[in-house]
Amino acid sequence: MAKEIAIGKRAKISKAQQNMLIAVGVVSVVLGVAIALSVRLIQQIAFNAKVIAAEEKSIVQYSNVIKSIGVCESPKGAVYSEDELMKCDPNSIELSKIPGTLRANILEELAANEALNSVPKSASSNCMNPATGKNYTSDELDNIYDDASGAEGLTAASQLIKSCSALRVIPDALPAYKNEEALLASLNKLFLDSGWQPESLSPSGASDRIEVVEALPGLNALGVNLAVEADASITRTVLNNIERSIREFDIRDATIEWSGDNTLALTARAAAYYMDKMSFVESNTTITTEGK
Numbered sequence: 001m002a003k004e005i006a007i008g009k010r011a012k013i014s015k016a017q018q019n020m021l022i023a024v025g026v027v028s029v030v031l032g033v034a035i036a037l038s039v040r041l042i043q044q045i046a047f048n049a050k051v052i053a054a055e056e057k058s059i060v061q062y063s064n065v066i067k068s069i070g071v072c073e074s075p076k077g078a079v080y081s082e083d084e085l086m087k088c089d090p091n092s093i094e095l096s097k098i099p100g101t102l103r104a105n106i107l108e109e110l111a112a113n114e115a116l117n118s119v120p121k122s123a124s125s126n127c128m129n130p131a132t133g134k135n136y137t138s139d140e141l142d143n144i145y146d147d148a149s150g151a152e153g154l155t156a157a158s159q160l161i162k163s164c165s166a167l168r169v170i171p172d173a174l175p176a177y178k179n180e181e182a183l184l185a186s187l188n189k190l191f192l193d194s195g196w197q198p199e200s201l202s203p204s205g206a207s208d209r210i211e212v213v214e215a216l217p218g219l220n221a222l223g224v225n226l227a228v229e230a231d232a233s234i235t236r237t238v239l240n241n242i243e244r245s246i247r248e249f250d251i252r253d254a255t256i257e258w259s260g261d262n263t264l265a266l267t268a269r270a271a272a273y274y275m276d277k278m279s280f281v282e283s284n285t286t287i288t289t290e291g292k
Contacts, residue, residue, distance in 0.1 A: 047289045054287055065280070070101030091158075092151040107145070107161055112138035116166030119246050127164035136164050173246045175274045183222060183272050186247055194237040196230050218276035226251075226268040235264040248273055 063079040066072055072080065072088035080088075095104045110116070117138065129136050136144075141161050148157040161167065175182065191198045226249075228238050242249050254268035 043289050047287070050287050054285055068101060070098040070103030073097050089151055091155045094154070095145070106167070107158065108142075110170075111141070111161050111165035111167050113166045116169045119166075119169045119172075126160075136160070138165055141165055169246060173248075176277050178220065178222060178274055180222065183224060186245070187224065187226070187242075187249070190241045190245055191228075191238060194234060194241050196228060196234050196238055198228075218278070220274055220276065221250075221271040222274060224249075224270050224272060226254075226266065226270055229263060229265040232258075232262050232264040235266055239266070 059079050063075060066080060066085075067074055070093070071090050072084065073093060075081065075084055095107060098104050127135050129140060141157075141164060144160060145154070145157040148154045172186075188198060226242075228235050230238075242251075250271040250273075251268050252271060254266060257265045259265065
């Protein structure tokens with residue numbers, strides 16, 4: 001009887017131990033799943049925080065670019081709201097509302113630069129002041145812009161400043177794109193102003209082999225062949241006008257020959273320069289969770 005009681009107790013203890021092991025196992029599994037889910041949730045929260053921070057940084061950078069260029073008036077807050085961007089019209093913004101911006105500096109300071117204005121230019125009917133019969137001065141252009149109102153009026157005034165102020169010299173001196181026809185036309189005008197009619201003009205076809213003297217980002221060279229055979233005084237005049245040209249003609253090699261009838265023949269290979277078109281470069285940022 002005592003033996004049977006002992007066996008029964010041991011059976012109950014064994015059963016209790018089994019139940020305890022099962023309970024511990026279940027709790028361990030639940031705890032492990034809970035820990036794993038907690039770690040995953042923490043990682044997800046941290047990842048979302050990094051994404052939100054990157055988005056806020058991008059918004060700030062875009063807002064700073066818009067504000068510094070002068071596309072829109074300064075935002076009321078730290079960044080532009082969607083409503084402010086929707087209402088923004090660059091053509092209807094007065095320069096007095098975007099002081100210190102790139103656009104304001106170009107249209108106010110650079111457009112009135114005395115050194116650039118000193119470069120002569122053939123009079124254009126669009127740049128003639130009907131009241132004076134002369135080219136618009138920088139002050140007159142400023143007054144036209146100040147008196148303009150509305151998108152159409154401000155756009156017309158801005159275009160007048162770009163075409164008739166010192167700003168016109170910049171694309172003449174260093175164009176923003178490759179244009180062989182315009183290059184040859186400029187060279188032809190220099191020849192005609194020198195009193196010599198060229199028989200033919202052509203690009204050298206060796207632009208890729210012309211090295212840029214100063215390696216500047218975006219600066220490219222365009223080769224051109226020069227050939228002049230005329231009276232010595234005319235040939236010297238051609239060279240002087242090329243030297244005085246607002247657009248750079250960098251003569252790399254040249255051959256000069258005299259003849260008995262006072263004729264001076266010049267054959268040369270030159271390089272003119274142009275810049276790549278400027279544009280904003282957008283960068284992509286990849287955001288990952290830690291450990292990946």
